[in-house]
Amino acid sequence: MTASTSLAPHYPVVVIGGGQAGLSTSHYLQQAGIAHVVLEKHRIGHAWRDQRWDSFCLVTPNWQCRLPDFPYDGPDPKGYMLRDEIVAYLEAFARKTRPPVIEGVSVQGVRRHADGALEVSTSLGTCLADHVVVATGGYDIPIVPACAHSLPPAITQLHSVDYRNPAQLPPGEVLVVGSGQSGVQIMEDLHLAGRKVHLAVGSAPRSPRVYRGRESTEWLHELGFYKLTVDRHPLGDEARHKTNHYMTGRDGGHEIDLRRFALEGVRLYGTLADIHGTQVSFRPDLTRNLDEADEVYCNIRRDIDAYIARAGIDAPVEPPFQKVWQPDADPTLLDLQAAGITTIVWAIGFRADYRWIDLPVFDGRGHPRFRRGVTAEPGLYFVGLPWLNTWGSGRFLGVADDARHLVGVIGQRLASAATAEAATPERLAA
Template identity: 40%
Template sequence: MQVEKVNTLIVGGGQAGLAMSEHLGKSGLSHLILERHRIAERWRSERWDSLVANGPAWHDRFPGMEFPKTGPDGFPPKEEVADYFVAYAEMIKAPIRCGVEVKSVERIAGQPGFRIETTNGTFEANNVVAATGPFQVPIMPDAVPADAGLLQIHSSAYRNPGQLPQGAVLVVGAGSSGVQIADELARAGKKVYLSVGPHDRPPRSYRGRDFCWWLGVLGKWDLDTRGPGMEHVTIAVSGAHGGYTIDFRRLTALGITLVGRTQSYQHGAMTFANDLAKNLANGDANYLSVLDEADAFIAQNGLDLPEEPEARKIGADPECVSHPILQLNLKEAGVASIIWATGFSADYSWLKVDGFDEKGRPKHLRGVSPVPGIYFLGLPWQSRRGSSFIWGVWHDAKYLADRIATRHKYMAYHASAG
């Protein structure tokens, strides 16, 4: 059986894999990307129809190419994002093979490198970069039994309001996906219940600058770790409708009923924690803290940016917040669908090396595994807060390419000396 050899094999043809390819190409190292579907497949087939990027086009892109249709301050729709990556792959002449799934990666006994079994043959590589990203396996809690008479789907399977049956919808999760889906459903005339847990709520823009700019000049993209207790807090931000600041209280004007964090289901009723007011208050505090830091930055640097006093006004709590629903009989409330916007987990079962902790999470330092020759790219907080964003993964890829090139030089010297 013929074995194809390459210096570095990249698993995944999304933003992480392409960024890795660009930097390896500049280093002159032979490499190959294997993608089981199409380039940037998740942008096309695992997101809802109306999705747009959450960051403005000037910010959330690779340095070497601008979005061709959306202006710098706009938010490109998902198809344009996917097309952008296809065009980028062509521009950098990325060596990519689509429709090839990696089944296993194992160390070759007694020599450097790894054997990679795929649906299209066997490969050997000195290095393997797992660039499959953070959104691999949808997390679907099993709180509500499948025979409860409800349609239950993950946010990654949601496409548009017409996909759902008649009746109200419970959306569980208050990150960007959950909020935008709830907003779309309410605008389409659906009765929506939105389960809100702990979250950050940054301003979409303030004093004429997008929040991405503020996080940049305030140094927040470069934070290397979250604060204690904030490891799993979601961010509620949206680029929909031209970009707007998410205000949960204002969502109630669309007919959305807010409830606390979803706890359990029993005898046809969903139970919610009595934490809604607390979660909103903490989100408000996060929002106002960004405004405070922005104001201080403007004053310290003498910037001429218009004041925005209206941004500090927090509306009164609606009835659903002051008198929260702690238990909801789904049938009586007419709820026919549940959308679980509850995030994703990773699946590295194909990577058969001793490079994971007891929970199956990669052990790494800035993407460098303790297993020589194994690297990870596209992880949340891989090196800093911005790591899982398009521009952030590009910079992390540069770091890994430097490490791979350095390792290659050492191994090349060893071979020549031998």
């Protein structure tokens, strides 16, 4: 699928990133007859293939995999694709659409050229573009707290991006820091393998998996949650910075109740506060974090209950939620050496790295400012980010709508530019 091993001097559109967002954008550009190139630093499917653990699977069901004109058509629409199946799905989409991709090329800079075009500097050289679509995602730099540097060398540290399986870790107990989707799923992976696990619980919310006879995402889809746009969200732009609900697609999919894992021997703590040598301190917020996650869980159930009542749907009734475990007190201290902990897995997320974009489109936190992916800087766009427009924007479910919208904007702007050029005095005189 590599279109070339060198760059042309100019492209109407340069797409940076060959994941699902970049490939979806390329698909619509091809349909619109707009010449372009897709620049991929590694190879198609890299993040799914090389930055996920062995038992990784989607947390959303397969029917939500809806790349443009390429919906999931396998035998298990209500199942959850494993890592290798996700890679195969993405590669099959690329084989069908045959995007003009150049793999193995890194983009080192995007800036405004003197003639007004965008200058794209890469490991293959430099080209100019009328439009640049950034489809690199926001997971560039793994976050590790500064206090991690005080840990003794005897403690193995790795980020979730480098975790593969329990056998990879040295013998001993494991502290997983972070209770977002990666943290709780890695915790479960270790727990099921018989490892003794400690989990630092943050503020991530949780969701039911199956409720009142149906998978919760089916109910939420009917309720219109996935069509809710960020400009109508109660939190507005802040929704883009909220942690996703945790659950899992493992073994057919199930919800994750950290209280049940506590009953099974997983030790829970609150948010990590600091580290001094082998002494780890936590904020006294475990009870609050568990309660708030459960409140979100119960709110989702209540929304579904209300929808069932309004629509008069015949659905089985489930008993009210009950807390199966409650901490006696919020633990605030942990001695790694005394507990036999030999490994810490950091699962507290990533931050985007857009330092290579030398254009004034970022806020004080380094996040791009845009409206549905369209920035105020002429010719620069973003796609594939969470809540770019809707809840599904950063997923296989909603990326096609966002890519189609951006290509529509680009097409209109290219047409306007061509009309303006044709109407210049020099052209008219000719």
